[in-house]
Amino acid sequence: MPIERLLIANRGEIAVRIIRAAKAMGIHTIQAHSEADADMLAVRMADETVCIGPAQAAQSYLNIGAVVAAAKATHADAVHPGYGFLAENAGFVRALDAAGITFVGPSAETIDRMGDKVAARQAAEAAGVPVVPGSRGRLDTVEDAATVAASLGYPVMIKAAAGGGGKGIRIVQTEEELRKMAPQAQAEAKAAFGDGGLYLERAIKSPRHIEVQIMGDGNDAVHYFERECSMQRRRQKVWEEAGAACLDETTRSQLCDTAVALAKAVNYVGAGTLEYLYDSETKEFFFIEMNTRIQVEHPVTEMLTGTDLVQEMIHVAGGGKLRRTQKDITRTGHSIEVRLNAEDPMMQFLPFPGQVSGLRIPEGEGIRFDHFLYDGYQVPPFYDSLLGKLIVHGKNRETAIALLITALEGLEIGGLKTTKALHLALARDASVRADDFHTQWLEPWLAAGNLKPIH
Amino acid sequence: MAQVLSPVPGTFYTQAAPGEPVFKKPGDLVATGDIIGLIEVMKTFIEVKAETSGTFKGYMAEDGAAISAGEPLAELEA
Numbered sequence: 001m002p003i004e005r006l007l008i009a010n011r012g013e014i015a016v017r018i019i020r021a022a023k024a025m026g027i028h029t030i031q032a033h034s035e036a037d038a039d040m041l042a043v044r045m046a047d048e049t050v051c052i053g054p055a056q057a058a059q060s061y062l063n064i065g066a067v068v069a070a071a072k073a074t075h076a077d078a079v080h081p082g083y084g085f086l087a088e089n090a091g092f093v094r095a096l097d098a099a100g101i102t103f104v105g106p107s108a109e110t111i112d113r114m115g116d117k118v119a120a121r122q123a124a125e126a127a128g129v130p131v132v133p134g135s136r137g138r139l140d141t142v143e144d145a146a147t148v149a150a151s152l153g154y155p156v157m158i159k160a161a162a163g164g165g166g167k168g169i170r171i172v173q174t175e176e177e178l179r180k181m182a183p184q185a186q187a188e189a190k191a192a193f194g195d196g197g198l199y200l201e202r203a204i205k206s207p208r209h210i211e212v213q214i215m216g217d218g219n220d221a222v223h224y225f226e227r228e229c230s231m232q233r234r235r236q237k238v239w240e241e242a243g244a245a246c247l248d249e250t251t252r253s254q255l256c257d258t259a260v261a262l263a264k265a266v267n268y269v270g271a272g273t274l275e276y277l278y279d280s281e282t283k284e285f286f287f288i289e290m291n292t293r294i295q296v297e298h299p300v301t302e303m304l305t306g307t308d309l310v311q312e313m314i315h316v317a318g319g320g321k322l323r324r325t326q327k328d329i330t331r332t333g334h335s336i337e338v339r340l341n342a343e344d345p346m347m348q349f350l351p352f353p354g355q356v357s358g359l360r361i362p363e364g365e366g367i368r369f370d371h372f373l374y375d376g377y378q379v380p381p382f383y384d385s386l387l388g389k390l391i392v393h394g395k396n397r398e399t400a401i402a403l404l405i406t407a408l409e410g411l412e413i414g415g416l417k418t419t420k421a422l423h424l425a426l427a428r429d430a431s432v433r434a435d436d437f438h439t440q441w442l443e444p445w446l447a448a449g450n451l452k453p454i455h
Numbered sequence: 456m457a458q459v460l461s462p463v464p465g466t467f468y469t470q471a472a473p474g475e476p477v478f479k480k481p482g483d484l485v486a487t488g489d490i491i492g493l494i495e496v497m498k499t500f501i502e503v504k505a506e507t508s509g510t511f512k513g514y515m516a517e518d519g520a521a522i523s524a525g526e527p528l529a530e531l532e533a
Contacts (some may be wrong), residue, residue: 342497343497350462350463350499350501351463351465351496351497351498351499351501352463352464352496352524353463353464353465353496353497354464354524381463381464381465381466381495381496381497381521382466382497383497383498384497384498385497385498
């Protein structure tokens with residue numbers, strides 16, 4: 001049944017984004033908010049609002065009971081979770097199911113299955129999606145480890161089978177090194193976890209992070225091509241592109257087609273993302289995990305393919321069939337998104353919220369700014385630091401970067417610190433312009449002092 | 456008399472966790488770089504450190520208080 005009354009159980013820019021999509025579909029919007037978010041932009045835009053608790057997310061946006069009660073009280077027939085908070089919480093989906101309210105996303109079973117790393121890896125392998133080659137199970141002797149390592153190919157990563165948190169992890173280049181390091185790793189694993197069992201995995205040097213956007217309606221699934229998200233600091237993406245300029249067409253097809261195979265295999269409903277490590281030297285890609293939600297960086301895919309993914313996920317959640325077949329989905333030009341965070345890039349990215357003033361937003365062909373700001377808005381210190389996302393689209397990567405610089409120069413957010421200076425420096429960097437970077441590139445670049453204050 | 460000022464807006468804490476002792480009590484000797492309190496801002500905890508040495512006089516903001524940048528948090532006697 002098509003959705004008529006949608007509760008948005010999120011905040012910030014994604015709440016604004018969902019309200020825009022829902023309104024364009026003629027859906028009545030109900031914005032849930034904490035006490036600290038009573039004057040946020042999404043509250044001002046929504047048809048109806050409901051307070052779900054105090055500022056602390058644990059008592060409001062993460063409080064399943066409070067969100068479900070708000071959905072019932074406002075007669076919502078569906079809830080959009082956005083990203084983060086309850087977006088990948090199977091217990092939340094079950095609570096909504098029990099209340100007869102539609103969750104805009106996949107089933108609780110799919111969230112459980114894809115949220116479990118081992119189960120997700122098995123589902124991926126079964127669907128023909130390549131995973132990082134590793135030992136089948138635990139290895140107890142150095143001799144076993146040497147045999148498996150030879151079949152995986154060096155370098156290999158030695159991990160504690162019982163482990164976690166990086167304990168016991170070693171990367172070895174040769175069998176000689178393996179024979180020396182494996183006993184040390186065993187001893188360390190034994191000391192840390194009381195279990196000296198080891199696990200081996202092929203080590204991928206300087207990988208790129210590439211992900212595929214998929215959309216399913218429970219019967220059919222399609223992909224919306226890939227995104228390149230290697231520019232990361234502390235495992236947080238800061239700059240994302242669509243498509244990945246480093247891929248050739250053959251690799252791109254394999255990557256995207258196997259992603260669709262996995263989505264179909266689990267009868268996926270809604271928007272999802274399969275994340276991969278990509279070795280640009282060997283052109284191999286390996287599945288790492290699936291995210292069962294709309295992602296922060298979805299706009300680059302929307303700009304590349306000319307599709308409103310948020311509307312499409314609401315449509316399929318309401319029982320609709322996919323509105324675009326695979327052959328209708330094409331890619332044009334190149335798109336880049338940068339995340340504007342309330343952080344001071346000159347001071348180790350210290351979070352720095354404040355009251356917004358002198359807001360100036362760039363406009364023009366190929367420029368989009370997804371945000372939740374207005375002059376006089378006091379950005380609360382209780383939530384994450386994302387203020388907005390500046391997205392540009394050009395006929396190729398080079399023109400997109402040029403447009404990004406123009407757009408960044410036209411963006412002013414006064415009253416607080418932002419990461420604008422980081423993005424301008426990146427856009428002007430020779431390696432970035434040459435598309436020569438990977439997931440371990442940005443942190444050393446920052447540590448080497450490449451980001452300098454502008455005087 | 457020297458004041459310790461908040462470098463950022465956020466929530467101020469005078470102890471490392473609920474139930475833990477306060478970082479400083481009146482009369483405590485404070486060395487430059489000693490932790491006076493914590494500020495939680497945008498899911499990040501920042502240590503507030505003394506920029507001078509002296510004797511701790513007292514907190515000027517309560518545990519759990521919402522504070523703005525530049526607000527005095529504690530007083531030291533040189």
